[in-house]
Amino acid sequence: NNDTEVITPGWLEEMVMYAQQKRVGCVGAKLLYPDDTIQHAGVCFSTWSPSHFFINYPRDNHGYFNLIDCQRNLSAVTAACMMVRRDVFEEVGGFDEKLAVAYNDVDFCLKVRAHDLLVVYTPEVELYHYESLSRGEEDDAQKRRRYYGEWAQMLSRWSDFFADGDPYYTPQLQRTLPNCCYYRF
Numbered sequence: 154n155n156d157t158e159v160i161t162p163g164w165l166e167e168m169v170m171y172a173q174q175k176r177v178g179c180v181g182a183k184l185l186y187p188d189d190t191i192q193h194a195g196v197c198f199s200t201w202s203p204s205h206f207f208i209n210y211p212r213d214n215h216g217y218f219n220l221i222d223c224q225r226n227l228s229a230v231t232a233a234c235m236m237v238r239r240d241v242f243e244e245v246g247g248f249d250e251k252l253a254v255a256y257n258d259v260d261f262c263l264k265v266r267a268h269d270l271l272v273v274y275t276p277e278v279e280l281y282h283y284e285s286l287s288r289g290e291e292d293d294a295q296k297r298r299r300y301y302g303e304w305a306q307m308l309s310r311w312s313d314f315f316a317d318g319d320p321y322y323t324p325q326l327q328r329t330l331p332n333c334c335y336y337r338f
Contacts (some may be wrong), residue, residue, distance in 0.1 A: 154190060154232075154233040154282070156233070156235070156282060156283040156284065157184070157233055157234055157280045157281065157282050157283070158283070159280050160279040160280055160281060160282040161182075161187070161277065161278050161279045161280070163177055163243060164182070164278045164279075165236075167275060167277050168180045168182065168236040168275065168278055168319050169236070171224075171236075171273045171275060172236045172237065172238055173238070176270060176271050177241065177243045177271045177273055178237065178245070178262075178265030178268065178270030178271060178272060179230065179235050179241065179261070179262060179265055179270075179272055179273070179330035180230070180235065180236045180237075180239040180273045180274075180275060181193070181195065181227075181230020181231060181232075181234065181237070181272070181273070181274050181275070182230075182234040182235075182274075182275060182276075182279065182280055183211055183221070183274075183275070183276040183277075183278065183279045183280075184191060184231065184233055184234065184279075184280055184281075184282040184283050185279060185280070185282065186209075186281070186282065186284070187281055187283060188209055189210060189211065189212040190208075190209050190210060190212065191205075191207045191209065191210045191211075191212065191214075191221065192205065192208065192282045192284060193205045193206075193208070193230070193231045193233065193282065194206045194207045194210075194216070194220070194221050194274065194276065195225070195227040195229070195230055195274040196227060196228065196229035196230060196231065196259060196262070197227070197228070197319055197320070197321070197322045198229075198314070198319035198322065200262070201336075203256070203305070203307075205216055205231070206220070206221075206227075207220075207221050216243065218255060221276060222276050223276070224234050224273065224274065224275045224276065224277065225273070225274055225321075226271045226272060226273055226274075226321065227321045228262065228263065228266060228272060228314075228319050228320065228321050228322075229258065229259045229262035229263065229273050229275075230258070230262060230273075231258050231309060232248075232257065232258030232283045233258075233280075233282050233284075234262065234278070234280050234282075235258065237265075241268075241270060242263065243262065244268060245264040245265055245267075246264065247261070248260075248261050249261075249301070251303075252303050252307070253299065253308050254299065254300070254301050254303065254305060255299075255304065256303050256304065256305075256306075256307045257304040258323075259307065260307060260310065263311055263314060268325050285330065
């Protein structure tokens with residue numbers, strides 16, 4: 154995105170290390186807010202909505218079982234910083250333009266997973282993400298209508314996924330917001 158700032162030297166090489174593997178569909182990075190709290194360490198799915206793992210945790214927090222610092226497979230990562238091979242992008246049909254702002258990355262990742270490819274998160278790549286800096290907040294009725302319309306499309310399109318549950322999120326932990334993505338008992 155145009156609202157990110159790279160922190161990690163050698164970040165492209167690190168992401169290519171995963172993206173070049175045949176079973177990997179896309180790779181996402183660890184994103185931080187300007188106050189050095191976590192904005193994104195992967196995406197998890199509660200019973201009704203995708204959310205970012207460990208959002209607002211301090212940068213130096215390692216999370217439950219060190220998961221913030223572990224490369225791992227997930228159902229989705231944010232496209233604010235995502236690497237994908239061209240052949241994969243074309244195979245899954247790219248981003249859906251009907252999801253103009255919200256959930257286009259999540260939809261893309263679920264299409265990647267539907268093609269039996271992996272979605273990888275790597276904390277070895279860090280960027281600051283000045284979220285919504287260039288396009289603004291969802292602060293008026295028109296933007297909210299667009300957002301809720303895109304959310305409804307996601308729920309409809311991936312209803313089986315939402316009903317079955319995220320395979321990378323254990324059902325033994327709380328599955329309702331706000332704690333669904335914090336890995337707390």
